[in-house]
Amino acid sequence: MMFKKSEELYKKGLVHLVGAVNSPVRAFSSVGGNPLFIKKAKGSKITDVDGNEYIDLVLSYGPMIIGHRHRKVQRGVAKALRNGYSFGASTENEIILAKIVCDAFPEMDKVRFVNSGTEAVLSGVRLARAFTGKDKIIKFSGCYHGHQDALLVAAGSGLVTLSMPGSKGVPEGAVKNTLVAEYNNLESVKKHFETHDDIAAVIIEPIGGNMGVVIPQNNFLKELKDYLETKGALLIADEVMTGFRSKFGGAQELLGVTADITCLGKVIGGGFPVGAYGARNEIMEQVAPLGGMYQAGTLSGNPIAMAGGIATLTELKRQNPYQNFESVGKKIEDILVGAAKKYQVDIVVNRFGSMMNPFFTKSKVTNFEEAQTSDTKKFAIFFWEMIRNGVFLPPSQFEAWFLSSAITKKDIQKIAIAVDRAMQKVAVSKK
Numbered sequence: 001m002m003f004k005k006s007e008e009l010y011k012k013g014l015v016h017l018v019g020a021v022n023s024p025v026r027a028f029s030s031v032g033g034n035p036l037f038i039k040k041a042k043g044s045k046i047t048d049v050d051g052n053e054y055i056d057l058v059l060s061y062g063p064m065i066i067g068h069r070h071r072k073v074q075r076g077v078a079k080a081l082r083n084g085y086s087f088g089a090s091t092e093n094e095i096i097l098a099k100i101v102c103d104a105f106p107e108m109d110k111v112r113f114v115n116s117g118t119e120a121v122l123s124g125v126r127l128a129r130a131f132t133g134k135d136k137i138i139k140f141s142g143c144y145h146g147h148q149d150a151l152l153v154a155a156g157s158g159l160v161t162l163s164m165p166g167s168k169g170v171p172e173g174a175v176k177n178t179l180v181a182e183y184n185n186l187e188s189v190k191k192h193f194e195t196h197d198d199i200a201a202v203i204i205e206p207i208g209g210n211m212g213v214v215i216p217q218n219n220f221l222k223e224l225k226d227y228l229e230t231k232g233a234l235l236i237a238d239e240v241m242t243g244f245r246s247k248f249g250g251a252q253e254l255l256g257v258t259a260d261i262t263c264l265g266k267v268i269g270g271g272f273p274v275g276a277y278g279a280r281n282e283i284m285e286q287v288a289p290l291g292g293m294y295q296a297g298t299l300s301g302n303p304i305a306m307a308g309g310i311a312t313l314t315e316l317k318r319q320n321p322y323q324n325f326e327s328v329g330k331k332i333e334d335i336l337v338g339a340a341k342k343y344q345v346d347i348v349v350n351r352f353g354s355m356m357n358p359f360f361t362k363s364k365v366t367n368f369e370e371a372q373t374s375d376t377k378k379f380a381i382f383f384w385e386m387i388r389n390g391v392f393l394p395p396s397q398f399e400a401w402f403l404s405s406a407i408t409k410k411d412i413q414k415i416a417i418a419v420d421r422a423m424q425k426v427a428v429s430k431k
């Protein structure tokens, strides 16, 4: 397998782009080597500029849930393009996508579209503050909520991959209202409430996806929500990653909780820049023009992006791939566990439906601290051997892998062969 053109582009890219990338996880910092440059993708496959084809388990970090370039999405977007790209005024497509989203989230009466997950969350947090009149926010260590100042503490994959504790350039004042708790540890939340009486909300990924996949244990979310109700604080579900991933709607519903405010992104744009935040009427009426919380966007509700979202969600609903995701996900999990056993490599696989990843560790992984016991060197060896065997993975131990409904039986067989070889390589490396 040759990476010659990727290497050339990487060198060229370094001149006018920062690290030749526009998002740091793409930089391969923790796995070594140069990032791949992609030429195109179709269905379950992605092709780099050297013509190497891979089964894509990155899927743009989640959005491409029905695979790349689905013909219905292409048709919907092409149709929208014929009418113009942006108007600075409302279009019917915004109403259509809003109805699809609100119908899928029972507690969501209204939604506001923005352009990214980061924007969705920063607006959702502002809304919680506007509604409660309180300032403090609790977040969980290892959860990532986009790159807004206030939540860029203990923020998971992107930062750990680069071995950064937080970000430079975030003033102390910006994080002074941010409290950090431990995932799956209700006591760590209660402690904050004992010492602060101005907590507006707790924000959480209902399934942790940005420290690798971490699953809430023993009714953690339900107990958290019940507790917050006694304290008059809101629950913000950051479902940017989990929304429409494991059911048509939210992971919170699967887990038996309903958040007060839900933030979305990724899948709802199907690869186009769409984020959203939504809640019941009483809360959403705080947002301008109905209320006093200001939030705006020149390109928000962009007609092309809305068309991409509508086509993707409509097709996703029609396909209803969730049962199949569960069985394909289980197969890949079994392949990983089986290969690890065969070559005596310590791994733990965490999986929730169609998102999963192996941690190269012995310990169970239920929070950020446990995730960090993983051997990232082993992951790097595993990663490159998977690449050489035609499987594209996120270049970090702490990122989730995703499935699309375009994955085939043949793809799974190919993944099995790749995993076997990669695990063997990891096993040999420790001697």
Ligand SMILES: *Cc1c(COP(=O)(O)O)cnc(C)c1O
Residues within 6 Å of the ligand: 116, 117, 118, 119, 121, 144, 145, 146, 147, 205, 209, 210, 238, 239, 240, 241, 265, 266
């Ligand atoms: C990806 C992600 C974000 C940020 O979304 P962007 O579109 O990258 O700004 C926020 N929260 C979670 C849970 C995410 O996975």
